Amino acid sequence: MIAFSKPTRGAEQQRLLFDRYPEFGFAGLQLKGNQYGDYLADPVADAERFRAEWGSEPGHVSSLITMNPLDAEGKQRLRAIIGFASAVGSQRVVLCHDVPRDGLDDSDLIRFAGELSDLAEEAAGQDVVLSLHHHTGEPVMHRRDFEVFFGAVRDNTLRLTVDTGHLLKSGVTDISGLLTDFSAVIDNIHLKDYEDGEFRLLGQGSVELTSVLDTIAKLDPGTTLCVDEESRAEILEGLQVSRDFLGQHPLPA
Incomplete structure (x- = not known):
């Protein structure tokens, strides 16, 4: 499945x-928080x-993206999003762990892995996958962070959303x-x-991206590919350029 995601401002966009x-x-959308946030009560x-x-x-709700910490309020919101995802038929919830990376050590990453393993089990009970989106400035950011964090995830419960732009930015x-x-x-x-501080x-x-697409072709065929378009381009330009790029660089058979 090839999905698309882009921030919008207001109902018209x-x-x-x-x-x-x-x-x-594109076969579906991965929604940003403000695109579904009014439907969580x-x-x-x-x-x-x-x-x-x-x-x-x-396809309108193939995945729901959220930025959440793991304090009590953040967990409550995340559970509401998982419940909505289950009710609306969304495949996964993509979590950007909204906690600053500075000052954290391995013990913090291991603790977060345990908490997210628990939440991933809860999500699985509602037929929703919980997937961690690593993010510049957040706990899983550097190459070694991935090793420490996913080495502590329990029973392969939590999945990983890889963002090529955030990797290079990090x-x-x-x-x-x-x-x-x-x-x-x-x-x-x-x-x-990503280049020069901008997506x-x-x-x-x-x-x-060409070598990245070559590698993606070797992954599990069930892996979702989403163009996460966060440049300054307007919606239709973003859709058009993304389609043209993928047409010129198709996934190898």
Whole structure:
């Protein structure tokens, strides 16, 4: 599955994204927090309201992305998102762990791995996958962080969303090597370009995307690929350039 994700401002932009992504060849959307955040009070009722307002196509909610800490309030919100994901038929919740990386040590990463293992088990009980999105400035950021953190995840419960742009932004240059080394836990890949402090349209940055796509082709065929378009481009330009890039650099058979 090749999905698409892009921030929107207001209902008009969100409607444009929902209406137009299929014509560019994308099978689904991975939603940012503000694109579903008003539907978390009552999972079942809000799922019905979401479908009524935005459409019932399963692709509209292929994954839900959230930035959450793991304090009491953050866990409560994460559980609400998991409940909504289950009710609306979303495949996974992608968690950006909203805690500063500075000052943390291995014991903190191991503790976080235990807490997220518990939450991943809860999500699995509702037929939802919980996937950690590593992020610049957050606990799992550097190459060694992945080893420590996923070495402590219990029973392979938690999955990993790899973001190519955030890897390069965090100083990880061997992206293909990381994809290979952690292939057993990767369920989702955010394809993103980056250069000079900014996320870029695909092919307009410094990420070696061709070699990355070659490596992705060797991963589990069930792994989701999502163009996570966070450049300054408008929605239709982002969709068009992303489609053109993937058309010129198709995944090897």
